[in-house]
Amino acid sequence: MRRIRYAAGFRLPEEHRSWVQHDLTDAGWRGRILARHLALMVPLCVLLGLLPAEWGIRVAVAVLALLGSTFVVVINFSDIRQARxxxxxxxxxxxxxRGHPPH
Structure with missing residues (x-):
């Protein structure tokens, strides 16, 4: 349950602080952010595909949601990491x- 809450953007308890630091600063942090995003979005896109409409529209809505949200996550990797x-x-x-912050 904690992994799902963390993937959804919630804060983990203090005892997991070192794990969060590893997750967001060690090599591969971008891949982990993307994997968490996809783990949340793929089931949501499946649900979107079940909405009543022609099959082409259902597929288009699901694909658009997945590609659009993934694009937003990819271009905002650094901001997401800093916020977390x-x-x-x-x-x-x-x-x-992104360069160094102003002094």
């Missing part, structure tokens, strides 16, 4: 792709 680190009271590292 702040949410758990962890230091936010400088992101070399």
């Amino acid at each position: 680190l702040r949410q758990h009271g962890l230091p936010v590292p400088d992101d070399p792709q």
Whole structure:
């Protein structure tokens, strides 16, 4: 249940702080964010595909939701990570792709 709550954006208890730091700062953090997003969105897209409509429209709505939300997550990887680190009271590292914050 905690993994689902964490994937949905909720804060984990303090005893999981080191795990959250590892999850958001070690190599592969982008892949883990994307995997959590897909784990939430794929079942939602299946539900969207069950809405009453022609099959082409149902598929188009589900695919559009999945591709659109995935695009938003990918272009906001750094912002999502920074928000999650702040949410758990962890230091936010400088992101070399975005430059250094102003002094």
